[in-house]
Amino acid sequence: MGTTVLIGMSDVIEPGLELQERQNRFVSQHFRRIFVQIYHVVQNVADAQDLTQEAFIKALQHQEQLKDEAKAAHWLSRIATNTAIDFLRKSGRATFCELDEAPESHSESPEQILLRSEHREYLEDGLRLLSARERAALIMRDVEGLPADEVALRMNCSKATVRSHIANGRNKFRRYMERRKR
Amino acid sequence: MRHPNQAILALHAGGDLGPFRSWLTARHLARCADCREEVAGYTEMRELLPELAELPEISWNRMAAEIKANVRLGLEAGECVRTADMPLPRASMTGWRAAVAIASVVVMVGGCLMLERPAPQPVHVAAETSVESTQDGVQFQAGDDRAFGLMNGAQKAVYHLDAQGSMGSRYIDRETGAVTIATVSYDVQ
Numbered sequence: 001m002g003t004t005v006l007i008g009m010s011d012v013i014e015p016g017l018e019l020q021e022r023q024n025r026f027v028s029q030h031f032r033r034i035f036v037q038i039y040h041v042v043q044n045v046a047d048a049q050d051l052t053q054e055a056f057i058k059a060l061q062h063q064e065q066l067k068d069e070a071k072a073a074h075w076l077s078r079i080a081t082n083t084a085i086d087f088l089r090k091s092g093r094a095t096f097c098e099l100d101e102a103p104e105s106h107s108e109s110p111e112q113i114l115l116r117s118e119h120r121e122y123l124e125d126g127l128r129l130l131s132a133r134e135r136a137a138l139i140m141r142d143v144e145g146l147p148a149d150e151v152a153l154r155m156n157c158s159k160a161t162v163r164s165h166i167a168n169g170r171n172k173f174r175r176y177m178e179r180r181k182r
Numbered sequence: 183m184r185h186p187n188q189a190i191l192a193l194h195a196g197g198d199l200g201p202f203r204s205w206l207t208a209r210h211l212a213r214c215a216d217c218r219e220e221v222a223g224y225t226e227m228r229e230l231l232p233e234l235a236e237l238p239e240i241s242w243n244r245m246a247a248e249i250k251a252n253v254r255l256g257l258e259a260g261e262c263v264r265t266a267d268m269p270l271p272r273a274s275m276t277g278w279r280a281a282v283a284i285a286s287v288v289v290m291v292g293g294c295l296m297l298e299r300p301a302p303q304p305v306h307v308a309a310e311t312s313v314e315s316t317q318d319g320v321q322f323q324a325g326d327d328r329a330f331g332l333m334n335g336a337q338k339a340v341y342h343l344d345a346q347g348s349m350g351s352r353y354i355d356r357e358t359g360a361v362t363i364a365t366v367s368y369d370v371q
């Protein structure tokens with residue numbers, strides 16, 4: 001008969017290594033995914049990097065809460081989502097993407113880069129009209145393409161609540177697009 | 183015709199409705215051009231949003247190094263705060279320890295009370311001290327010596343006497359009509 005042993009995340013990461021080394025590996029393993037997830041919500045590189053650090057610190061400080069290796073990624077994603085939502089709520093400030101940070105392709109002309117940047121700003125202006133939770137839900141569903149169940153899991157709320165956030169977000173964003181067209 | 187609300191149409195555009203609700207909405211859309219237009223608007227909006235997924239050019243190695251270093255710092259700082267906030271270990275207060283503690287408290291409280299209480303001052307009481315009202319006024323007498331008196335003749339006066347050895351009178355002077363207050367004191371030492 002097998003015995004289930006509950007272990008902390010430091011053991012989940014990789015047993016046998018020094019704590020600091022294990023924490024570094026844990027960060028290396030997940031930081032890109034967490035950064036991208038946060039970046040999609042806040043749409044700013046500097047803020048996303050700060051919030052990624054904050055999410056890892058929170059996770060590693062409470063690693064004893066995690067008992068199941070399979071849930072580590074979800075747990076970290078949830079912390080990251082909450083950290084980003086808290087940031088949007090608290091700051092309530094506009095998050096601009098700097099022109100030199102804008103996505104660019106070396107095959108694009110300066111005019112194309114400018115157009116792309118303007119278009120991105122147009123989309124970001126629309127996102128700012130949404131509440132923090134509406135924005136996070138819409139981004140995860142329509143930008144990252146996650147199913148509503150997964151969004152609910154990350155936002156630590158029911159699927160019905162997530163659907164409500166998504167519907168409100170789409171509705172507000174569409175009204176914004178219609179106003180801008182006129 | 184009853185139209186689905188905007189939330190239903192917005193969710194239908196993203197395939198986020200349950201099977202039954204989705205079937206009902208699709209059936210409605212098949213015969214309602216207005217609602218089809220609404221759903222098309224939501225679909226168009228959804229097609230634009232993935233552009234937000236594009237990332238700027240990022241030096242991932244540099245960012246990884248920075249994040250690791252800052253996470254390390256953050257954890258160490260958190261550890262310092264946690265250590266400072268940690269409660270002191272509790273000693274069990276039972277049996278003889280409790281008795282000693284209670285006795286110590288009693289001794290300390292008693293000591294404090296003794297120290298705070300002023301030492302009693304010796305009181306000098308003169309033999310046969312008396313206050314006497316006479317025809318001319320009031321006089322204070324200690325032993326055989328007449329100490330002092332307030333003699334205002336037959337005037338109607340109000341007298342007062344206090345325990346510290348002073349005496350006073352207040353009356354209206356017949357000649358001037360002014361209120362006169364006279365106070366005298368006697369040193370009991």
